[in-house]
Structure formats: C-alpha cells, structure tokens
Amino acid sequence: MPELFTWEFASDPYPAYAWLREHAPVHRTTLPSGVEAWLVTRYADARQALADQRLSKNPAHHDEPSHAKGRTGIPGERKADLMTHLLNIDPPDHTRLRRLVSKAFTPRRVAEFAPRVQELTDELIDGLAARGSADLIHEFAFPLPIYAICDLLGVPREDQDDFRDWAGMMIRHGKGPRGGVARSVKKMRGYLAELIHRKRAESDENATDLISGLIRASDHGEHLTENEAAAMAFILLFAGFETTVNLIGNGTYALLTHPEQRERLQKSVRAGERELLATGVEELLRFDGPVELATWRFATRPLTIGGQDIAAGDPVLVVLAAADRDPARFTEPDTLDLSRRDNQHLGYGHGIHYCLGAPLARLEGQTALATLLTRLPDLRLAADPAELRWRGGLIMRGLRTLPVEFTPRE
C-alpha cells in the first residue's frame, strides 16, 4: 500500500493512484487534517459518483461536523460566511443560483472577452521578455487569471492589484500564516459586498460585467440575496483562479518535459491552426489537471460505489487525477498525446456541478500557451524537474514555482 499525502506523493501521485485503482478503487483513508474519507479512483465509479444526487455538497451532511463544516478547500471560508455558493449547496438552491449565474456568464460573453485575454497575456509577456529568465508561475500563470476574472466580474482596474495581493495570500496559505489568509478573505468579502452595493445603487442598464448582470437578474424577480451575490462573486474568483494558474503552470511544465509534443504544438500554432491547440489543452487537463480531487461530497444515505458500501454521513472524495489516467477508459493513459480525440476527461467535473467556467478556462489556457510558444519560442526549464516543488493542498495540484529561460527579446 503506497503512502498517501507525503512529499513524494505530492510530486508525483500517479503511481499511488494506479495502485489504488487496481487494488482498492474505493478506499477509506485518513486525510492530513484527520478527517476520514473515501477516495474514488476508477473512471466509471468517479463519473457515477460525481452525478449521484445521494452525495450532497452540503457539509451539514457530514457525520463529524466539528471537523469538516466549511471545509470545501477554501481557507477561512467558514469564518467569512461565504457558505451559500454553488459548490456547497444542492438542488433546489443550486439550480436557482446556477441558472442565475449562467445567464450572466454566457459563452457569448466569454467569447467577447477573447481580445482582452490576449491583451493581458501580451502585457505580461512584454514585462518579462527582455530578461531571458522568469518564474512563470508568479510572473505569468498567477496574474493572468486574477486580472481576467476581475475584469469579468467588473472590479475596477485600480482595485485589481488589491485582489492580486489577497489572492496571493490565499494561494500561498500552505506556507503563509493562517491569520493572514483569514484577513485576506475578510477583506475580499468586504470589498465584494461594497462593490455589489455600489453597482446596485448605480443600476447601469448597459453595464456588461458579471456582477451587474447578477444584480439585474435578481432585480427582475429572481431571488438573490446580497450575501448570495457576494458568495457567488467570491466562488467565481476562487474556483476560477488557482485552477487556471495550475492549468497554465502544469500545462507549460508538461510541454517543456515532452519536447516532441511541444514541437508539434509550436509548429501548429505558428501555422495559425487552432485544432491541436484545442485538443492539446484538453489533453493537458487530463494528463496533469489543476484539480486533483473534486470538492467534498457527503453521503446523505447508505450507498454502494464500485461494490463498496458507504455509510450515511461519510465524506467521499472523487480523485479526478486518478480517474483521468484509468486504462479502462483511456488508451495509454500515462502518455501525453495532444491530438487525443476520445478524451472525455473529468478535469472539469461532471453532472450538475460541472465547471461553469470551462469556456473561460479554455480561452485562457489556449491563449496563454499559444502566446508563450510563439513569443518565447526557445522557452526551456531552468531547473531540474526533481527539484521543483508542488503545492501540497488537498484539492488542487500545481507547482509553487516554474523557473524558465529563453533568448531575451525586445
């Protein structure tokens, strides 16, 4: 039985997941926090569990509430009272809130956003291109999604650096002081509440930002409290931030360590093609996705997953990273194949909680990788892969730093 949640495991969890899939596909374990939970690692079981309505997202269903209430992977969340967000609730509240936010977060709105994402990406590369070396996590993967989401939500540009600082504190919580994280969450929450208040008072019918859209939807008869609106803005930020940092970080790392695949993609992008870029980003999500484990689920009644009985009140964690390497579903699952077509990966989840931000994440991931490969064509790793440190959170998988070198350009 391999050891889970150690330093070696954080660097490369895939051998341990292969063992679990084979020998203990629904496995009860003690998490580093002391909470006992089931890990579901096979693709078929994972997909079924993600869509199973007997598994609730509401932490009130946990049989050890003192441990797990509020533990949805968001540090300081309980204190900040941001519980009524999509990843923490079930139908009918989930259905109502998701409908409201889907109205404000349409694929058309995301497509209109493409030039802005390109502009942000270019600005960030302009800032580092002349130097010849950079930490791609801190200087590129981290700022891009935070500015993009702030723009989308309608956070004025002059306030976006505050968001960057608060988010930085939250993403570093593994190392940083817990008190600092709670303070950052509190500041962000206070700011969002005030912004919502202000936008409601201004009531600009032509405003296209997401918060104004939410306010309009709620003012037109659909029920949305100000707390729900603040929690919604917060979850969009939170769900859309570290995930996208990791897509860009893990994705670039995978390309730099698979030169043949990277060369294919580079050629294709330079030729102005989009197809390999699109299938490639999906493959990077499958191969080493940003979300290692889906967020918490709790059994509302006894049920069986993969032949294993699970008691009411037990927490269930669906291991997306393990399911997406299941040889029963994917041909040569440990091979990175950017042109993979049969690729219904679970990187964005499945069922009613399927990632709302997937179109935006795809846009950001594709823009970031294509621009990096075009503007810094000889980009290479400036560290031994064995020396790289992965962030040790439970839900997310991502690098702390990604040192790179390239020929400096003006």
Ligand code: HEM
């Ligand atoms: C839900 C992954 C980017 C907003 C989810 C879930 C996954 C996921 C796995 C389902 C969690 C579960 O069932 O427990 C990702 C990945 C991303 C990404 C891999 C980047 C590559 C984004 C972005 C946004 C976003 C950019 C928005 C700005 C959300 C929201 C939910 C969600 C609101 C909750 C949906 C619901 O409960 O109905 N995401 N996400 N995500 N994601 Fe994403």
